[in-house]
Amino acid sequence: MQITACKLLINGIVQGVGFRPTVYKVATALNLSGWVRNTSFGVEVILATEDSTDFIQQLELSLPALASLDSVDCTKITLDEKPHDFQILASIAGSVNDTVMPPDSYVCQDCLAEIFDPKSKYYLYPFTNCTNCGPRYTVIKGLPYDRNLTALADFPLCESCNAEYRDPQNRRYHAQATACPKCGPSLELDLAKVAEYIHAGKIVALKGVGGYVLLADANNAATVRLLRERKGRAEKPFAVMALNTNSIQHHFAHVSPHEAGVLESPAAPIVILARKRSTHIAAEVAPKLNTLGMMLPNSPLYYILFYHLLGAPAGAEWLQQHTALALIVTSANFSGGAIISDNDEARQQLTQIADYVVSADRDIIMKSDDSVISCVGQHNVILRRARGIAPKPFYFPYQLPQVLALGAHLKNTLTFTRDNKAFTSQYLGDMGSEHTIRYFKQVLAHYYNVFNFKPELIITDLHPDFYVRNFAHELDLPELQLQHHFAHLASVIANAESCGKKIANKVLGCILDGYGYGLDGTSWGGELIQFNSQDLRFELISQLTPLQVPGGDIAENEPWRIALVLCVENNLAIPEHLLVHPQAMQVIELCKRQQFGTSTSLGRKFSAVAALLNIVTESKYEAHAAMVMESIVHGLEVDFDYARLNLAGVPDFNLLIKQIYQIGIIEKNIQRAVNLFYGNLAVLIEKWILFHCSTRGISQVAISGGCWQSRYLLSTLSDKFKRLGIELLIPYQLPFNDECISFGQAWYGAQALQKGILCV
Structure with missing residues (x-):
């Protein structure tokens, strides 16, 4: 006998997150028959009922921790007969894939309890996971999300795991990446031995969730120096892993409630925290910085390693207790290169850096670095969007x-x-x-x-x-x-x-970064751009005053060159610390004759000021100068006599530079010079934006570019604009830096096609 039924097509993060078992539980609790299955178009649910309202409401209230819904489309269909019960059916593939790959997630508390329960089959097993946690994006070969399309395809489930997989009441019900010591992947070396090596001051390359990482004792200064030497990483800060938030608060850094929430979130990112003055971390971990990039264990692997490093403590209380033990956990790669994930490549390449290379037999399908976040007030500024966030x-x-x-x-x-x-x-x-x-x-x-x-x-x-x-x-x-x-x-x-924000007809963009190829072929990096949303037109309306950049890209690593330009262009006596460079006199002479290309970049001005004040004269990594200067700032100061716009409505940096020179070089008060630089810079940028908003009748401002990663610049302006009634568009779901470029490109191209502005 035919019946009317509801067909639901559900999209969002609904595959690989325990969604089908949840659908099963909700349907059976409501005494509904039918089925659920993964398809290439989303999750399909058939319900033998004419009204799916109660089911959808209960489903939304019961979502697994990692799931999120984008859309639920309901249509009425006819079934030849009423199903006897509710089932999870095998997935079906199609020519178009409209589903979403979920990101990786940290280890859940249930799995963690099993890992340290001597009676559990998952005891000290580093690949333990369930539908609520574990790797996803890094192990998925294709969709729909089924075991045969993951890195676990080569590991058939044992009888015990298969029973859990088929038990609707078990949290591993249809957990595609589940495994145990009997049937799953394994490390080639016991983690107890890895702990011994780390205690002995050795550097270990270990295959993690998203790729190989280099591990070392963060409290051992000699080991940290050796790691820097081998990796060719002179001063760029290393990320540090602590056992728990309690340990970070007691021994390493200050943690606000908001920052604690980010540290403990499923993405388990690296979070930039204010460093404690008395910390056990070796100074060589983050030279000259007052911050530390801290993270918590994001997989069973690291928890088990801490367990052995702490001497195999009994019970589970130790997981919440604080310890001064900390690990450097940094991507295993060479400067500028991608993280290594292949076992053969690791053995060939990483022996130059690590004393030991520890591989595993589970492939990494899609490698991924750790995500990095800085918290400004109650907002998260993403510095690197990777594991745990991408590919949402x-x-x-x-x-x-x-x-x-x-x-x-x-x-x-x-x-x-x-x-x-x-x-x-x-x-x-x-x-x-x-x-x-x-x-x-x-x-x-x-x-x-x-x-x-x-x-x-x-x-x-x-x-x-x-x-x-x-x-x-x-x-x-x-x-x-x-x-x-x-x-x-x-x-x-x-x-x-x-x-969901409404975009005004006119938006003023303030883009501040290190470099971008301009429309005129010169280097840009300090622009005000008007965007007209109706016709997708960009209009350059103002730029920071161009500054000569001796040597072009070379000056990025040798900012002393640009500091010389500041002195020459402002008729300032050259400080001795800038004259020690063999090419200094040549740069000065060529600068006087205007022989160098120019840049409007604010990033280059940051570097020039740092070199002028002898803070950083040779940059060892991106944003080196700005990061060290921010570590010196202690309370912003503003002197409005030196924070002025010129007649064209452009910040007069020459006034600011003369003030910085007087206080920093003549009076030798570097602290106050930096305080004034940041304070006056924030006022200059604010005045610049407001001047052009006023003249053009604009009340919506968008900001982007790596310079906006400065917590002082961002927090000062966001507070001020709110009071002035200017809506500030801040991309909290994206990095300010160049990681956002592809997103902007794609959206613009899609809009241009959609509106018929561009035809292909």
């Missing part, structure tokens, strides 16, 4: 054509749009490295394979010599170039729309 999509209230964006040259990411979503990859790295280029191609191929993606258009950066621009030609598809800072601005607009 951005949802829009409208449909988008299929567009592929290839991102920036540095901090590269990929983004593609389809339906109502934009998918931005994890952080990939700098495209000047062959390792990163291979990684870039691997991720692109993976996305094509998983989503059967067929782009109509490719968007790249305007720079004619960047790898991504040339790679686009190989794809034989229509291309569009979007200027770097326009893409920054577009990313903020897109992020705001994905968060």
